[in-house]
Amino acid sequence: MSLDHHPEKSADTSGEIRHTNVPNDSAARSSESFAEVALRLGGASAEEARRTGVLDTADDQVEDLFAPQYQTVQSPAHRAIWDTEIPTELFQCLDDVLSEDAEHVIQKSLNIVRNHRDGGTLLNHRGKIADNVLDDLGHVGFWGLLVDPEYGGVGASMKQFSRMITRMATLDPTVAGLASVHGCIGAVDPVRSFGTPQQKARFLPALADGTRLSAFALTEPGAGSDLTALKTNAVLDGDDYVVNGEKLFITNAVPGRTIGLVCKIGNAPSVLIVDLPDQENDHFKINRYGIYALQRAHNNGLVFKNFRVPKENLLLPQRGDGLTVAYHGLNLGRVALCANAAGAMRWMLSEMLPWAAYRSTYGQAIDQRELVRRRIARMAGLIVGCDALTQWCSSLLDQGYRGEMECIIAKIFGSEAQKEAAIELFMKTHGGRSFLHGHLFGDNVHDFLAPCIYEGEGEMLGMAFFKSLVKDHGKRFFEPIGRKLHELAIPKPNPLNPKHAWALKGPLTAYAKWYASRLLRASHWSSLPEMPARVQGHAKYAQKVLSKSAFKISGTMRHHQLKLADRQCRMSALSAHLQDAITIMVTALHAARSEDAVTIQAADVLCSELRRKMTGTAASDRDFRRMTDLGSMIANEGWVELQDATASDIMMPYPKG
Secondary structure (H helix, E strand, C coil): CCCCCCCEEEEEEEEECCCCCCCCCCHHHCCHHHHHHHHHHHHCCCHHHHHHHHHHHHHHHHHHCCHHHHHHHHHHHHHHHHHCCHHHHHHHHCCCCCCHHHHHHHHHHHHHHHHHHHHHHEEECCCEHHHHHHHHHCCCCCHCCCCHHHHHHHHHCCHHHHHHHHHHHHCHHHHHHHHHHHHHHHHHHHHHHHCCCCHHHHHHHHHHHHCCCCCCCCCCCCCCCCCCCCCEEEEEEECCEEEEEEEEEEECCCCCCCEEEEEEEEEEEEEEEECCCCCCECCEEEEEECCCCCCCEEEEEEEEEEEEEEEECCCCCCCCCHHHHHHHHHHHHHHHHHHHHHHHHHHHHHHHHHHHHHCCCCCHHHHHHHHHHHHHHHHHHHHHHHHHHHHHHHHHHHHCCCCCCHHHHHHHHHHHHHHHHHHHHHHHHHHHHCCCCCHHHHHHHHHHHHHCCCCHHHHHHHHHHHHHHHHHHHHHHHHHHHHHHHHCCCCCCCCCHHHHHHHHHHHHHHHHHHHHHHHHHHHHHHHCCCHHHHHHHHHHHHHHHHHHHHHHHHHHHHHHHHHHCCHHHHHHHHHHHHHHHHHHHHHHHHHHCCCHHHHHHHHHHHHHHHHHHCCCCCCCCCHHHHHHHHHHHHCCCCCCHHCCCCCCCCCCCCCCC
């Protein structure tokens, strides 16, 4: 997405931000954000309210980057809850026009990694992805997939890019992850989206050809999910900003890389694009530490002491500040994470199948046992769920939607699915061999678990999803009530008290009208496409759950009122319930477009399990048979979705018979 610093922008179907004459409603907003008002009136400290307000304002500023029809209130997740007319097709992945140039680059890149892997040259002597591998990928255009052609890139769609991530992760998740770090959350997206033409011309060509791989330096020792706690600062001195501070847990943070550096200039979070020097010096140091995750990549801290950056390297978003820049790129990274999980689980499943066929207990291969067949089926279901969410979210981003809530769902599902797959399905099937040196699980367990905290820890993101979902409803109906109560110093309203009732008659009438209209007018979804009966039933169930959720959510807001912000467990539970319903909907519609019987059955298995989770019901014998039949089908006949995966040799084989 490309922004200039002039008129209003909207996102067209290519996903690129373009000029439009949409009026700006920012001036009509209260000087306080909804979150700030709610926390302040709900009894939170002034400092907490202020900091939350900063983040809420940054969120509003990101919203303003998108045309009204692509903002959060028009997103599929939001409309499914609050609207009464919902187009089912919002939850379907649109067909895309593939760039042949991008496809050629992707195929060449896959061949490079496959050849290096098979030839034993993928890693260097320190166990990191070798520099010559990174260079080889740069020569074929891998690092420029998301960079516009005018700056030496390929201009792939997000859907193409995410498919590449899945295919690459099937070969090597680290290489796939580095593409995401570089193109989604590194310096590429900030420069593409917020850079001036001069900045794009300076930075993007080297980012496209891999001469300068990139990172995004946001996290600090005391600033993780609380982005308002940033301490790294930059002070203008002549033609340079002088930077002092420390960053932590930054992937790709080595000398010679280009980073987006989040720091404070004055009191405003800002982003400087920084070409790190080729060697450490008195002003720039690498903080090296032992870390189990990302062991084949470089993850380090950065220490700046009177480090000078040219002032023309400052990104200046049309509205907002550095938090706006940070928020903008996170959605791409969240989708890429889900895509990576889909590939990593394909690799796991491809390793499970030959082992399960080889390993015998009591004279029978374990792939004939129900428990193992269930694990195979469950793994397939998780893969299909990740595929569905990845393609759906990528399609939304390519259309121009902000897609924040949808991308949060994909991130949470993908990271949790990979964690379950690694521990409950893959490790338990392989037994003690899982912990051998050289085994896929033993060598990668931390990388399989760590995505649960990448791009935002899962439960924190779940609350962010819920807050985005209720923000407009709260602003329209609950904030006016809270302001009136605060104005009249009424700690707890009593509807039987005439004084209270009269004082609140305006905002309560508005809420009553909304409530009555929802009672009288049921939600209507457009027709489902032709699809197998089983998955059609899942889609209808999801529609029913989502349509009924407005009353439940509004009732929760009404019950807890301004104390809702402190009810993290309740918000998390409601959020998870809605996320599961949306995952069912998207997975069912994804299966409807497939002609592969295994994929359709895997979607059925996943949707059935999510429904049982949502309703608290136990699996029936019929449910178990569906799962074990799917596991048997994959074990005996294979699955087309594993065509890019190659199993390694069985470790510590033993004589059979």
